Amino acid sequence: MTNSSTRSGFIERCKKYGLREDSTLDDVKSLRKNSARQFHPDVQFASAKKTANDKLAAINADCDYLIAYLEEEGLQQKQLRKEAAQKEQQRKAQEAARQEQVRKEAEQKEKLRKEQEAVRQKQQREAQEAARQEQVRKEAEQERLRQEKQRQKEAEEKEKVGVEALRQELLRTQQELVRVEAILKEQSKVKNELLSKEATLKTQLRATEKAPLTLAEYKAQLVAIPAGKFLRGSSGSNRSEDEKPQKEIYLSDYRIGRTPVTVGMYQEYCKATGKAMPTAPSWGWFSDHPMVNVSWDDAKTYADWAGLLLPTEAQWEKAARGTDGRAYPWGDSLDSGKCVNATNSNKQTAPVGKYPAGASPYGVLDMAGNVREWCGDWWADSYSGSAQTDPSGPSTGTNRILRGGSWYYFSAGNFRCAYRYKYTPDYRGSSNGFRLSSPGLR
Structure with a gap:
């Protein structure tokens, strides 16, 4: 370049x-x-x-x-x-x-324009369809309101026509109600009289029943307790923690002794087995009194010989209080005239069944007072974690359980159906006895 x-x-x-x-x-x-x-x-x-x-x-x-x-x-x-x-x-x-x-870009703009136009047309169609449906709904609602108004009008007319008939029917019904109430009042009076008579007859019948002096007589008097639920334990701040928590539990049917095992029954056992009677209490032996001075081990050995069982404490409590959660076998207040206690015992046991008016709802006697009774369970400090069906207590332990108060006590708390005692299995005392049970109803 x-x-x-x-x-x-x-x-x-x-x-x-x-x-x-x-x-x-x-x-x-x-x-x-x-x-x-x-x-x-x-x-x-x-x-x-x-x-x-x-x-x-x-x-x-x-x-x-x-x-x-x-x-x-x-x-x-x-x-x-x-x-x-x-x-x-x-x-x-x-x-x-x-x-x-x-x-x-022009093609894309045209395509976008067409798409937007399609969307607009679709929205327009949808809006038109929604408007049409709204119109149909409004017309249907108007028709419904018209029909409802017509029905109300017809109902009002019908009510006007039948109001006098209703007044007459009301008058007749009120007159019939007065008549039925009078009948029911009379029937209630009769029912109460019959219930009172039934209770009296039951008390009189229990008074005629003799204390069982042999195992055969005891088995013949076993009381059936039907299967079902009952309220176990206590609630409230004034109750011991070992009675809690209060819960409804289920028990299968079983039978339990009408009374504690008597001295006569234990003498029969000692004669049959060659065993010696325990040391007698200060008042001596009376054949129709509950057996005392027996340990849990003694009671268990007797139960095995008899072919029966020591009741679980759940079975004992249900037989004592029934299903309504009452505090005592006869109700919710202590009545010292319905059980053997320190105020009437003369410092000793009494014949079993002496106070038939103190029977439990199932007719079981001496569930409060006379002697405390060994149960089959090991002791637990509370019912927490206990089975809700047929509980039988812990599998092992140190102490066994006694229930029911005795001739020695006078405090109301000791006679409550939910009250619990604990002692080692080898403990013997003049306040301690036992009763027996059997599974099933026969």
Whole structure:
């Protein structure tokens, strides 16, 4: 590519030979051709010939310079044209790409417009359908209200027509109610009289029953306790924690002795087995009194010999209080006239069944007072975690359980059906006895 000095040399030589600044290769070639004819070395003299050759050489040298410049200038122009063509081609490609982008954007806008138009038309259709359904709903509601109004009108008319009949029916019903209430009042009076008579007869019947003096008599008097639930334990801040929590539990049916085991029954046992009677209490032995001075181990050995069981304390408590959760076998208040206690015992046991009025709801006697009774369970400090069906206490322990108060006590709490005592299995005392039980109802 030419620079400014080369260009000035070209212009200078063009002026030297009378050429234009925009002269072409053809102009330079014509200059060379014309110069060759003008300075042809055909002269005879050597000096003239040399001068002509020198001038022609100088002209040719200048022509070579001009031709070289023009050829180089041509190449540069060609390169510039090529670059211009490339730029134009690139510009056209960019323009084509731009137009393609514009076309695509236009297509996307048109597609979006169509989609939006479709959504608008769908929303319009949905709105129209919703409006139609709302209109249908309103018409249905209006029809419902019309029918309801018609029904109310008919009901009011019917009520007006039948109001007098209803008044008459009410009057007849009230008169009948008065008559029935009078009948029920009379029946209730009769029922109460019968219940009182039944209780009296039961008490009299229990009073005629003899104390069992043999195992056979004891088994014949076993009382059936039907299967079902009962309320075990106590609640309230004034009750011991070992009686809690109070819960309703279920027991299968069983039978339990009507009275504690008597001295006569234990004497029969000692005679049959060759065992000796325990040390007699201070008042001596009476065959119809409850057996005392027996440990839990003694009671268990007797039960095994008799083919019976010591009752679980749950069985003992249900037989004592029934299913209504009463505090004592006869009700919710202590009545010292219904059990053997320190106020009437003369410091000793009494014949079993002496107080039939103190029987439990099942007719079981001496469940409060006379002697405390061994149960089959090991002691637990509370009922927490105990089974809710046929509980039998812990599998092991240190102490066994006694229930029921005795002739020795006078405090009301000791005679409650839920009250519990604990002693080691080898403990014997003149307040301790036992009764027996059997599974099933027969």
